[in-house]
Amino acid sequence: MTGPVQALRSPSGLDAGPGVADVRLEAVTKRFGDVVAVHELTLDVHRGEFFALLGPSGSGKTTCLRMIGGFERPTAGRIWLAGTDVTEVAPFAREVNTVFQDYALFPHMTVEQNVGYGLMVARVPKRERQERVEQALATVRLNAFGSRRPGQLSGGQRQRVALARALVNRPKVLLLDEPLGALDRKLREQMQVELTLLQRDVGITFVFVTHDQDEALTMADRIAVFRDGRLEQVGTPEDVYDRPETPFVADFIGTSNQAEGAAAVAVFGAEGHFALRPERIRVLDAAGAPDPGEVATPAQVVDVVFAGATVRRVVTLDAGPTWVVTAPAVDAAALPGPRRGDHVLLAWSQGAERRLG
């Protein structure tokens, strides 16, 4: 997204340096009645970072976001924003802004009034207000839509209005709750790129909630993987994809072929719980020979699925587990290689597997 973003640059973004915690959750617990939504969770989001809270629904990620925004009070623990304890501070007094899941645009106001609402509340003089609203709308390329009402906009346009409304206040931190969840796939992929570029331009810390692992991997600098109100792993997209620390992360992020117990001994030659990515595996003929430095195990093809850019093969290892192997579809029509029922040899570079837990 290009435009006069300079005006939106947060003052705190200018002196951004790595390692400065902009958002800190300290042993935060949130209970709703008997249900523990978030359990003693500690988390640092660095200044200027694009940070993803990733997890299945009900894993506590949205509750975390709402506690940062001030919409839920933690049952226990503290929340810090830019070095200040804001645990007891009301939402209207926090220097954060939120892009809500269904955008929560005010239906009785025009796009301009929606975007200018926060500035009006803050009693920013009318002239400055108009300028900033115009700049914010320019940033999301909606200048021509200022006098429309939210009901007259498409989903993608509404999303941009919500974004402009949040950014125009120059918050220290921008919170996004499933910002792309309501958009169709093409638009979502386009907005993923635009959001990433926008975040880089304005230099504001973005914290966004998603259940879509692709979205988190594509957009985030770092990802916190949630499960049942606890953190499973925090790390860069490369970390959580290539070096998952738990079986859950290995399984939730991308597809993982796992083996444990006797199967692990048979396939990887060691006790333990192992995971191996489908794209790291080569499929050879049953009589084929693995390259030096490769490990191989015999298997039988159960199914071959053509998925556009890739061909996915479901295989059952002679050692027991059922795995998935993906390969680029070089010649889609011919679907080369082993077919259903064929006996094959699976091979991968030694060390491509990951020991979990």
Added chain:
Amino acid sequence: MRAASSWLHRHTTARLLALLSLPVLWVVVAYLGALGAMLVAAFWTTNDFTGAVEHRLTLSNFRTLVEQPVYRRVALRSLGVAALVTAVDTLIALPMAYYMAKVASPRARRLLVVAILTPLWASYLVKAYAWRVMLANGGVVDWLLQPFGTHGPGFGLIATIITLSYLWLPFMVLPLFAGLERIPDALLEASADQGARAARTFRSIVLPLLFPALVAGSIFTFSLSLGDYITVKIVGGTSQLVSNVIYDNITTGGNLPFAAAAAFFPILVMVGYLVGVRRTGALEEL
């Protein structure tokens, strides 16, 4: 049976007729017919000696209503009472409806809706007389206010406003409750997120979105108050409202044409109110 169904399925006009004939008959004959008969009667007059209705068109009833100061006073008083009842009900109903729609647990919400609806099952007369007992000299209201060195309003216009406000409160609470339920919580959170305190959120977000519900509620409280003549008889002392003029002219006065002419007043007021509301354009925006 089956053959009839298929026949109706093929003949859409007949189907529509079958569906609508009864309600249309009711609306045209019973509803509009009675109203029309009354409106026509307003232009008739009565024989001064015999009291018999004379079927000849005249504006004399309306002339009397406009020219006699007493009727102007009664009209203004009725408007004032209806407006005050509406205002009182709005002030009481807003926080109540807000609590029900946005704060209470689903269980408490159901109980409160039942609590609001229950008084509607009791007879109007019983409730009005209950207030008469409470407002009477030395009654509950006097007793409650005694420690503060004051006493109740006694019978009169204030007692009428209090009693009418009590009677019509559910008709204000329920539309406001429904209206508030339709406002997503996320909008209130978004307003707070933008830095707005509760008062600002109420003024800029809740009130504009609630306007249609407020109008709906006020149409009930306003028109019901404007049409009431029993409450004012029971707790109003000597006060007279428009509907008393209508009632007295029908019963003791025996002047149906004059009563019909007086009935034009609340009708015109309500039409004027609805046109005014339409003019604001707030109803179309939502």
